[in-house]
Amino acid sequence: MQHDHEHTHDEKGYWKATLGLIRNVLIVWFVVSYGFGIILAPMLNSIKLGGYPLGFWFAHQGSMYIFVALIFIYAKLMGNLDEKFGVSEK
Amino acid sequence: MSLQALTYLVVGLTFAIYIGIAVWARAGSTKEFYVAGGSVHPVLNGMATGADWMSAASFISMAGLISNMGYGGGLFLMGWTGGYVLLAMLLAPYLRKFGKFTVPQFFGTRYYSKGASTVAVMCLLMASTTYIIGQMTGVGVAFSRFLGVSNSTGIYIGMGIVFMYAVFGGMKGITYTQVAQYCVLILAYTVPAIFISLHLTGNPIPQLGLGSDMVGSSVSLLAKLDAISTDLGFAQYTTSTRISQFNTFIYTISLMIGTAGLPHVIVRFFTVPKVKDARSSAGWALVFIALLYTTAPAVAAMARMNLLKTINPTIMTNPDVTAPDAQLVYTERPDWMKRWEVTGLLKFEDKNGDGRIQYYNDKSKDPKFAAAGWKGSELKVNADIIVLANPEIALLPNWVIALVAAGGLAAALSTAAGLLLAISSAISHDLLKEKFMPDLTEKGELMAGKISMAGAIVIAGYLGLNPPGFAAGTVAIAFGLAASSIFPALMMGIFSKTMNKHGAIAGMLAGIGITMFYVFAHKGIFFVKGTEFLVGSLGQNFFLGIEPNAFGTIGAIVNFAVAFAVKNMTAPVPAHIAKMVEEVRIPKGSKAVDGAH
Structure with a gap:
């Protein structure tokens, strides 16, 4: 297997961008589950989403939908980073 | 059929x-x-x-x-x-x-x-x-x-x-x-x-x-x-x-x-x-x-709604659950209850001898239950039957x-x-x-x-x-063990170029060790009943009131802390390993899985 990493691409910049993306996704991940679903749930329950109290909805439904969306958004943005820094597999 | x-x-x-x-x-x-x-x-x-x-x-x-x-x-x-x-x-x-x-x-x-x-x-x-x-x-x-x-x-x-x-x-x-x-x-x-x-x-x-x-x-x-x-x-x-x-x-x-x-x-x-x-x-x-x-x-x-509706047939129209005819008569119970009674996972005990099923929170301070002559909740429903009995309850x-x-x-x-x-x-x-x-x-x-x-x-x-005296709680404990040992070491292996073998090994041992210690203190050594320790003198959930099932988080924190402390006191990671970590971080050059060296 040839090793074609002649440092023509900016590995440091790529890793920094990756960490930034991970941090942003983790902030959303934390806020919807631990924030809205647990810590702020009692407060949010006074707001209604259809028949759902909002805090309850985040704990029993919303967090999970957002988790799914987060992974695909992450995968898409990482793909973009791979291209931008020229480090994708192909 | x-x-x-x-x-x-x-x-x-x-x-x-x-x-x-x-x-x-x-x-x-x-x-x-x-x-x-x-x-x-x-x-x-x-x-x-x-x-x-x-x-x-x-x-x-x-x-x-x-x-x-x-x-x-x-x-x-x-x-x-x-x-x-x-x-x-x-x-x-x-x-x-x-x-x-x-x-x-x-x-x-x-x-x-x-x-x-x-x-x-x-x-x-x-x-x-x-x-x-x-x-x-x-x-x-x-x-x-x-x-x-x-x-x-x-x-x-x-x-x-x-x-x-x-x-x-x-x-x-x-x-x-x-x-x-x-x-x-x-x-x-x-x-x-x-x-x-x-x-x-x-x-x-x-x-x-x-x-x-x-x-x-x-x-x-x-x-x-x-x-x-x-x-x-x-x-x-x-x-x-x-x-x-x-x-x-x-x-x-x-x-x-x-x-x-x-x-x-x-x-x-x-x-x-x-x-x-x-x-x-x-x-x-x-x-x-x-x-x-x-x-x-x-x-x-x-399922909760259907269960409460079955036992309190008039509850949808009349919130007075203690009314004399508001509870299900035991002999008129539906077939699914009879079927699950056979398994022992659904139990009825007529505590006040009135032939009706009173299912309520008997720890409630509300005086209306005692006033109506209720002497404790009479139905025990094992949580595990809910999903399996659900289609039967809904006919x-x-x-x-x-x-x-x-x-x-x-x-x-x-x-x-x-x-x-x-x-x-x-x-x-x-x-x-x-x-x-x-x-x-x-x-x-x-x-x-x-x-x-x-x-x-x-x-x-x-x-x-x-x-060995355990069933459902076991699964949560398995997660705690994985959380306190494998996850932190994997993460440090990728995100820290300087983590060395001494730190990783010490971290894993400390993380899983302290988690097992806390779990065994509550549930017995290797889950054998009667070998619980420390809870007698220190009380249940003695560390910050944390349940043993949730202790994996503390184990993981200990794992990270010990790993970094030990790393700083031991020989640094070899240069070729640090280089390898750099390569792992970029997708380019990925190849088919290779198990041999």
């Missing part, structure tokens, strides 16, 4: 499919045996991961637990799905780039020592074994209930089936078998939920039905359930919690990072063709898991009940098979080939893998037959 005959037919048919697939996809080389030749499509891999992931605990127990716990049960929902976000971003793509077969191989290479891989194998075996005993018990319970055989016979049958397709099929067999199992279990879970949602709210989508109004009224289902719960002295369904907010927080973290540290889930991401696929594969896995997990809270709340046709039986078995068997594969590869490859018998041929290794799988089935079956 009778329910019994129909159940045999549906279960038999699904098994024929699983075994057929296992035989068709029989593994040839070691690589195929473990990782299906790296040729599994991300969507199929996601589906198989879903089946692998959703065990008897998810399928049978979880909705029942939520039904009893209300809002507080959400920690299982968030905890067992949120880990996939961590997995997708922090581990999966890098482990795929690393290009090894197993988790211990990663440890051996990244931490440049056999010692690190041996410690990882031990942590892995500890977590997997704790997990699998619960699965074998679940297999036994499901078989015995639906096929009308004894619990032990159920476990023997389960052992035989797992042995056949796990041992002869290998990973590829398991992957395609698990795709089939996913289809069976998701159908079995959603079909009754759709019927019940339609019946209660007129909305066929359970996730929307849970947020809708009751049929023929302008009161939402959850508001009505809150009101009925309060009438019966229970806490409001949408706000009730069993444990403190702090414990809920810690418990959720432990389940999340445990999810990302369980070897049988991680190993899935070694099997996709490319780094890119590893990222999206975790997303697909979560799509298929969320299909069941977002249905579960609807099943839980609606659904027999084929739906048979389908639920097949779904429960699919859930338990698929997880057991995935765990067995992780155990067998750890023993045959990571211990034997890498450490004790380096001259082992590929054929010999394959044989050793099969033998250790058979051995693991026998041990799991034995512990399933003689459970």
Whole structure:
């Protein structure tokens, strides 16, 4: 297997961008589950989403939908980073 | 056709499919045996991961637990799905780039020592074994209930089936078998939920039905359930919690990072063709898991509603639950209650001798219950029967009940098979080939893998037959063990270029050690009853009031702290390892999985 990493691409910049993306996704991940679903749930329950109290909805439904969306958004943005820094597999 | 005959037919048919697939996809080389030749499509891999992931605990127990716990049960929902976000971003793509077969191989290479891989194998075996005993018990319970055989016979049958397709099929067999199992279990879970949602709210989508109004009224289902719960002295369904907010927080973290540290889930991401696929594969896995997990809270709340409605027939129109004729007369109870009474999982005791069933929170301070002559709650409903009895409570046709039986078995068997594969590869490859018998041929290794799988089935079956005094709580503990040992070490291996072998090994030992210490203090040494220690003098949950099931989070923190402290006191990581970590971080240059050196 040839090793074609002649440092023509900016590995440091790529890793920094990756960490930034991970941090942003983790902030959303934390806020919807631990924030809205647990810590702020009692407060949010006074707001209604259809028949759902909002805090309850985040704990029993919303967090999970957002988790799914987060992974695909992450995968898409990482793909973009791979291209931008020229480090994708192909 | 009778329910019994129909159940045999549906279960038999699904098994024929699983075994057929296992035989068709029989593994040839070691690589195929473990990782299906790296040729599994991300969507199929996601589906198989879903089946692998959703065990008897998810399928049978979880909705029942939520039904009893209300809002507080959400920690299982968030905890067992949120880990996939961590997995997708922090581990999966890098482990795929690393290009090894197993988790211990990663440890051996990244931490440049056999010692690190041996410690990882031990942590892995500890977590997997704790997990699998619960699965074998679940297999036994499901078989015995639906096929009308004894619990032990159920476990023997389960052992035989797992042995056949796990041992002869290998990973590829398991992957395609698990795709089939996913289809069976998701159908079995959603079909009754759709019927019940339609019946209660007129909305066929359970996730929307849970947020809708009751049929023929302008009161939402959850508001009505809150009101009925309060009438019966229970806490409001949408706000009730069993444990403190702090414990809920810690418990959720432990389940999340445990999810990302369980070897049988991680190993899935070694099997996709490319780094890119590893990222999206975790997303697909979560799509298929969320299909069941977002249905579960609807099943839980609606089953609760149906149960309370059955026992208090007038409650929908009259909130006075203590009115003389407001409770169900025992002799007029529906057939499903009679059927479950036989299993001992539903019990009635007429404490005040009035021939009616009073089911309420007898710890409630409300004087109306005593004033009405109620002498304590008279019905005991085991949480585990909620999902299984749900179609019977809602009077659904027999084929739906048979389908639920097949779904429960699919859930338990698929997880057991995935765990067995992780155990067998750890023993045959990571211990034997890498450490004790380096001259082992590929054929010999394959044989050793099969033998250790058979051995693991026998041990799991034995512990399933003689459970050392634990069942459902075991699963949460398995997550705590994975959270406190494997996850932190994997993460540091990728995100810290300077983490050395001393730090990683010390961290893993300290993390899993302190978690086991806390769990054993509460539950007994190796779960043997009567060997609990410290709780006598220090009280239950003696460390900051944290439950043993949630302690994996503390174990993980200890793991990180010890690892960094030891790293700073020992020889720095060799330059070629730091270079390797840099390469793992970029997708370019990824190649097919390679198990040899």
